[in-house]
Amino acid sequence: MQIVAVVSFLLVTTVVLSSRDQCFNCNGVSDQKDCNVITSCGENEACYVRKFTQYNGKPLFESGCISKQNCQIIHQVSGLGRKRDDGITNCYECCTTGNGTYPCNDNLCGNPPATEKRCYSCSDTINPEDCENVVSCDQDSMCHTGTYIHPLSREIRYTLGCLGKTTCTALMNHWHSYQTSSQSSGHITLQHCNDCCNTDFCNIRLCGIPKRVKPVFIQKPDNSTLRPEFEGVILVCKTDPTSNATLHWEFKGLSGGTTISSQAREISVPNNVNLTIFPVHQSDMGEYICSATNSVGTSTTSAFLSPK
Structure with a gap:
């Protein structure tokens, strides 16, 4: 048979995306685009933005993480127009993406999209996936990630930020990724990388940085x-x-x-x-x-x- x-x-x-969000997290900035701190929310949290008017008439923005339960009933919870110690709430919105990389609360409460590119920015870090700072780059720059081997610890260190387009092009053409090995490192092959990209927050994906998903x-x-x-x-x-x-x-x-x-x-x-x-x-x-x-x-x- x-x-x-x-x-x-x-x-x-x-x-399959992570259930955790990355959110902008600032308290009292005059424009949400000025917020340059990112935080990781819990599994049952979402991103939010609250816009409020101070008693001197100037608007401020507050942002961060909020429970998803409150997100679903945010207008009832927030009480638009209600007075608080810091001013009168004009807007209270929340969002959730679950992708763990792109903060979705960048454009809430009528805040127009940023015209400048925004990139993760951290120096000399061992764990780039924990980077929580962002910077705005001008139109002649790109998001960049580079690595090097620390001379004492022999650990791979990462630097993230903005870099001029001309410099980025030169790095990617000649020093995009190369490997060296030496007697002093115990014949261990060491990899160095310089890479650039041209969209918001894209440099958290370069040089082998693990995905946050x-x-x-x-x-x-x-x-x-x-x-x-x-x-x-x-x-x-x-x-x-x-x-x-x-x-x-x-x-x-x-x-x-x-x-x-x-x-x-x-x-x-x-x-x-x-x-x-x-x-x-x-x-x-x-x-x-x-x-x-x-x-x-x-x-x-x-x-x-x-x-x-």
Whole structure:
């Protein structure tokens, strides 16, 4: 009798985003575009902007994080026109994106979009994903990220900010990315990078800086209906390499079992884990869950094996 192996996979381009927002966070600036501090909100928080008029007649802006529950009823909570110690509230708006990178409260309360490019700006930092400062760059500049090796600690350090377009072009043409190795560093290969981009907040994605999102699946397992004892399956689970994720399989059997068969073969490489079961048995039927975890959180996808 012929034995048939079924290879099942599904290509997808769905982006799984983090549930956390990055928000502008300032108290008492005369224009929301003047806010240059970014903060990370909690999973149950959103971004907000409050515009209020001081008793001297001058407007100010307040921004930051607010609970999503209050965001949904913000007008009732805020009481537009209500007097507070700092003035009269004229506007109270909130937003949420969940992408963990672009602050959505830049243009709330009628504040027009900034005409200058805005870039992350931090110097000599080990963890660029924690950078919470932004600067406005003129039209002759681009957002830039560069790395170097600290001479004492040998750690990779990052510098983010604005750089002139001419300098950026020269760096990307001649010193975009290069590697060196030396005896003093224990034959460790060290990578240096200079890269530029031309959209708001884009330099948080350069030079291998990890994305501030949960792992993104680029290949998911598909459901399969199989004949026990005669057919097999390969379940494929793969994430975007920039997710820097650790992947593993879990099992919820139709009969209540949670242990993956000892005959199953798992092959794991960075950002990719395949599970081969051949042949399948009745006890292998159920839901196979692929979990991918990085520093931001965990994403899951699953496939069901059902008997014919």
